[in-house]
Amino acid sequence: xxxxxxxxxxxxxxxxxGKTTIFNRLTGSNQSTGNWPGVTVERKEGHFRFADKxxxxxxxxxxxxxxxxxxxxxxxxxxxxxxxxxxxVVVVDADNLERxxxxxxxxxELGEKVVIALNMMDMAEKSGLQINHLAMAQQLQIRVVxxxxxxxxxxxxxxxxxxxRLELPIPTPPSYYGEEIDEALSEVQQLLxxxxxxxxxxxxxxxxxxEEDPEFLARLQxxxxxxxxxxxxxxxxxxxxxxxxxxxxxxxxxxxxxxxxCVQRRGGFSTRVSFSDKVDSVATNRWLGIPLFLFFMxxxxxxIFSLGNPLADLIDKSVGLLSxxxxxxxxxxxxxxxxxxxxxxxxxxxxxxxxxxxxxxFILFTVFxxxxxxxxxxxxxxxxDRLMHLLGLHGKxxxxxxxxxxxxxPAIMATRTLESRKDRLLTILVNPLMSCSARLPIYILFTGIxxxxxxxxxxxxxxxxxxxxxxxxxxxxxxxxFRQDTAPLIMELPPYQLPVWGHVFRQAWTRTLMFLxxxxxVIVFGVMLIWLLASLPxxxxxxxxxxxxGRLGAFIAPVLEPAGFGSWQAxxxxxxGIVAKEVMIGTLETLRVSEEVLxxxxxxxxxxxxMVMALIYIPCLATMAVIRKEAGLRWAVLATVYxxxxxxxxxxxxxxxxxxxxx
Amino acid sequence: xxxxxESLEDYLEMVWVLSLRKGVVRVKDLAANLKVxxxxxxxxxxxxxxxxxxxxxxxxxxxxxxxGLEQAQDxxxxxVALNRFFTxxxxxxxxxxxxxxxxxxxxxxxxxxxxxxxxxxxxxQHRNQLTWLSDLENANLxxxxxxxxxxxxxxxxxxxxxxxxxxxxxxxxxxxxxxLDMGVLPGESIHLIKLAPLGDPLEILIKxxxxxxxxxxxxAVQMKAKAIL
Numbered sequence: 001x002x003x004x005x006x007x008x009x010x011x012x013x014x015x016x017x018g019k020t021t022i023f024n025r026l027t028g029s030n031q032s033t034g035n036w037p038g039v040t041v042e043r044k045e046g047h048f049r050f051a052d053k054x055x056x057x058x059x060x061x062x063x064x065x066x067x068x069x070x071x072x073x074x075x076x077x078x079x080x081x082x083x084x085x086x087x088x089v090v091v092v093d094a095d096n097l098e099r100x101x102x103x104x105x106x107x108x109e110l111g112e113k114v115v116i117a118l119n120m121m122d123m124a125e126k127s128g129l130q131i132n133h134l135a136m137a138q139q140l141q142i143r144v145v146x147x148x149x150x151x152x153x154x155x156x157x158x159x160x161x162x163x164x165r166l167e168l169p170i171p172t173p174p175s176y177y178g179e180e181i182d183e184a185l186s187e188v189q190q191l192l193x194x195x196x197x198x199x200x201x202x203x204x205x206x207x208x209x210x211e212e213d214p215e216f217l218a219r220l221q222x223x224x225x226x227x228x229x230x231x232x233x234x235x236x237x238x239x240x241x242x243x244x245x246x247x248x249x250x251x252x253x254x255x256x257x258x259x260x261x262c263v264q265r266r267g268g269f270s271t272r273v274s275f276s277d278k279v280d281s282v283a284t285n286r287w288l289g290i291p292l293f294l295f296f297m298x299x300x301x302x303x304i305f306s307l308g309n310p311l312a313d314l315i316d317k318s319v320g321l322l323s324x325x326x327x328x329x330x331x332x333x334x335x336x337x338x339x340x341x342x343x344x345x346x347x348x349x350x351x352x353x354x355x356x357x358x359x360x361x362f363i364l365f366t367v368f369x370x371x372x373x374x375x376x377x378x379x380x381x382x383x384x385d386r387l388m389h390l391l392g393l394h395g396k397x398x399x400x401x402x403x404x405x406x407x408x409x410p411a412i413m414a415t416r417t418l419e420s421r422k423d424r425l426l427t428i429l430v431n432p433l434m435s436c437s438a439r440l441p442i443y444i445l446f447t448g449i450x451x452x453x454x455x456x457x458x459x460x461x462x463x464x465x466x467x468x469x470x471x472x473x474x475x476x477x478x479x480x481x482f483r484q485d486t487a488p489l490i491m492e493l494p495p496y497q498l499p500v501w502g503h504v505f506r507q508a509w510t511r512t513l514m515f516l517x518x519x520x521x522v523i524v525f526g527v528m529l530i531w532l533l534a535s536l537p538x539x540x541x542x543x544x545x546x547x548x549x550g551r552l553g554a555f556i557a558p559v560l561e562p563a564g565f566g567s568w569q570a571x572x573x574x575x576x577g578i579v580a581k582e583v584m585i586g587t588l589e590t591l592r593v594s595e596e597v598l599x600x601x602x603x604x605x606x607x608x609x610x611m612v613m614a615l616i617y618i619p620c621l622a623t624m625a626v627i628r629k630e631a632g633l634r635w636a637v638l639a640t641v642y643x644x645x646x647x648x649x650x651x652x653x654x655x656x657x658x659x660x661x662x663x
Numbered sequence: 664x665x666x667x668x669e670s671l672e673d674y675l676e677m678v679w680v681l682s683l684r685k686g687v688v689r690v691k692d693l694a695a696n697l698k699v700x701x702x703x704x705x706x707x708x709x710x711x712x713x714x715x716x717x718x719x720x721x722x723x724x725x726x727x728x729x730x731g732l733e734q735a736q737d738x739x740x741x742x743v744a745l746n747r748f749f750t751x752x753x754x755x756x757x758x759x760x761x762x763x764x765x766x767x768x769x770x771x772x773x774x775x776x777x778x779x780x781x782x783x784x785x786x787x788q789h790r791n792q793l794t795w796l797s798d799l800e801n802a803n804l805x806x807x808x809x810x811x812x813x814x815x816x817x818x819x820x821x822x823x824x825x826x827x828x829x830x831x832x833x834x835x836x837x838x839x840x841x842x843l844d845m846g847v848l849p850g851e852s853i854h855l856i857k858l859a860p861l862g863d864p865l866e867i868l869i870k871x872x873x874x875x876x877x878x879x880x881x882x883a884v885q886m887k888a889k890a891i892l
Contacts, residue, residue: 064845065844067840096872098846098871099846099870099872211840212835214836240831240849244840245831245843249848252848284859285860286860289859289860290860382866382875385864386862386863488838488841488876488880489864489875489876489880490845490880492872492873493866493873493874494872494873
């Protein structure tokens with residue numbers, strides 16, 4: 001075992017090329033999921049053995065090109081350039097050859113050892129395509145293995161091809177740029193070689209400069225020969241074209257020729273595409289498109305919350321029972337009350353606070369994997385993009401925003417489908433303004449006491465206020481942080497396909513585990529901190545006016561005075577609401593704030609101001625944890641601070657302006 | 664043909680123009696139309712008569728000789744050719760063109776001027792073969808927007824069901840890179856399948872697959888022609 005040669009290979013391919021299937025087939029259960037360092041792009045890794053070789057395989061994100069358009073492409077490229085895998089397997093959709101082969105050419109240009117997995121051969125055959133993979137292999141000087149991922153066909157041959165290719169030298173890539181461009185590129189290459197600061201392969205860099213890749217143009221800025229280099233590249237610029245266009249033309253031209261030689265069309269027509277077209281004639285229909293989308297959203301919502309909430313309640317109750325049981329038993333065995341409180345109010349409550357999310361999040365990820373695998377996700381973005389774009393967001397932001405009404409935690413995790421980091425950050429930042437279901441009990445309690453007549457309207461107005469503020473804040477953040485940058489929408493609408501349930505659940509489960517691992521620690525820590533504040537100094541009644549949290553509440557209360565609810569009880573309730581919004585109700589109980597006391601502490605107007613505050617003021621701990629995980633600490637701090645200010649401002653505004661009218 | 668001074672050419676030309684307009688030409692009319700004094704006009708006519716280009720008739724009437732007529736027509740033709748070039752091709756306003764034509768005529772060396780005229784003649788002869796001329800004409804309609812004339816057809820102007828071929832990519836930066844990567848290249852055929860329910864984005868068929876892009880991005884894809892399939 002010890003002296004077995006170990007290799008690292010990468011798995012690349014376009015989105016929707018069936019890459020995940022090939023990865024699962026190659027590695028079986030020998031895989032693990034994590035994140036790429038520093039970014040939240042998912043990183044899957046596995047290994048398999050073949051003929052005395054242990055081969056580690058890294059699943060790169062699904063990409064169309066190596067031009068750094070999205071984070072995914074940058075991650076994939078950095079891995080290829082910096083880590084230099086021993087070989088790259090490219091999964092190619094045989095039914096969409098030309099565009100898929102574009103990535104292959106780019107990888108060959110990078111000087112990678114490449115093996116093609118010509119996937120979805122069955123689909124291609126149904127479309128009437130006969131692909132001579134041997135001729136293709138001959139032309140490209142690489143191994144081409146036909147596969148049908150979903151059926152597991154061709155996987156053994158793929159393993160063999162990989163193992164064999166690892167031993168062979170890298171063949172010379174095909175040449176298609178033509179003398180003039182090749183000459184210009186090698187001139188640039190020569191200039192780059194004289195540069196001390198050029199660390200990457202010079203040919204690759206020359207091509208990337210010609211492609212106007214911003215990352216490499218930035219590197220060029222630091223070089224002494226930048227003017228000469230740009231001069232060479234600008235030689236090709238005319239009114240109609242330039243070198244970037246020409247490179248793409250040459251590549252696609254070569255691919256076109258290759259396909260003409262290797263592919264025979266038997267006049268058949270693609271059943272996959274015609275099926276897809278039929279579905280789309282309904283799914284993106286002018287009249288039915290939006291209602292159908294809303295129906296799917298409603299269904300997802302129902303699944304996530306109606307199916308998830310009873311399970312979540314069950315977990316909640318079990319945790320409650322456990323801590324009640326312990327509170328009953330432990331004093332009998334002589335355990336110190338302080339320790340019991342630590343165990344029940346601190347640790348168990350903290351762990352429970354995370355576990356409660358598991359059912360919702362698991363179902364969410366299942367629904368998302370389903371929408372993604374079938375191809376509906378991109379249709380949803382297609383249908384909603386106009387509206388969301390008007391609001392300063394992206395078509396794909398709609399689903400996270402909608403999910404926010406259920407729970408902001410899964411909603412923020414759902415922003416992963418957004419390609420552009422800027423769109424994603426915007427969606428994350430304003431998401432907590434969507435009034436989640438945990439805030440509803442507060443509205444119900446307060447409106448039940450103070451607005452018995454108009455309960456529905458008052459609650460609805462709070463939801464609407466959240467939406468209006470979310471749109472306003474999205475616009476504001478956009479103008480502050482991402483001014484000139486509207487992410488373009490150039491998105492593939494892949495043919496629909498039936499989901500592979502195994503993948504769907506596997507994906508959902510690994511993502512749920514990742515949520516537990518990352519968000520869990522923050523939540524437990526937060527809950528413990530609040531518990532500590534409520535229990536100190538030693539001997540004080542839990543969360544009473546004399547406890548640290550009570551004193552903190554009394555300290556904060558004057559700040560809340562202009563908003564009409566400057567009592568220490570209101571302040572403590574808000575502090576506890578940071579743990580989780582649903583805790584606010586329980587806190588009022590703990591503080592023995594009955595309806596009579598509420599009527600003394602609040603007026604209808606200050607109640608409304610308080611609800612506005614509760615709507616906006618601070619995302620709950622779990623939301624903060626998940627924002628930190630998805631967007632990073634700096635954005636998490638912003639997402640915590642701005643709602644606090646906005647919430648206070650709005651509450652004060654409501655109370656002060658309201659006081660004017662109501663005398 | 665005789666070498667004349669600019670001023671004499673003007674006189675000769677005006678004699679011809681007036682003879683066409685009125686039938687008879689008097690020194691008085693000549694002076695009035697060229698905005699010169701009668702004395703100067705009389706001297707000029709005398710000089711033209713010495714060159715045998717005009718004849719004095721009774722009652723002060725001036726008549727072109729055959730040689731004079733030929734030379735006047737030549738002068739006139741050159742003047743008009745320049746005028747046509749300014750108004751017809753460059754799209755200059757008639758009044759300005761008239762004035763500028765005279766200016767150019769007089770300030771260019773004879774050699775340059777003749778070559779310019781030859782070029783204009785060629786241009787007019789081959790007008791139909793020169794496809795870019797119509798671009799120029801259209802561009803002239805809108806002088807405010809020189810970089811992107813209004814008539815350029817982009818994918819944004821397409822309706823569902825339209826097909827066409829990409830002419831060039833007008834975008835820069837990452838939109839351009841993304842379009843190129845996705846195969847939206849000059850020479851590629853595009854079929855517009857449909858618009859999203861709210862009218863944006865659009866769904867196109869390219870290279871055998873479906874791509875959606877916003878009208879914003881579609882405006883950066885200039886199309887060659889529009890054909891309805």
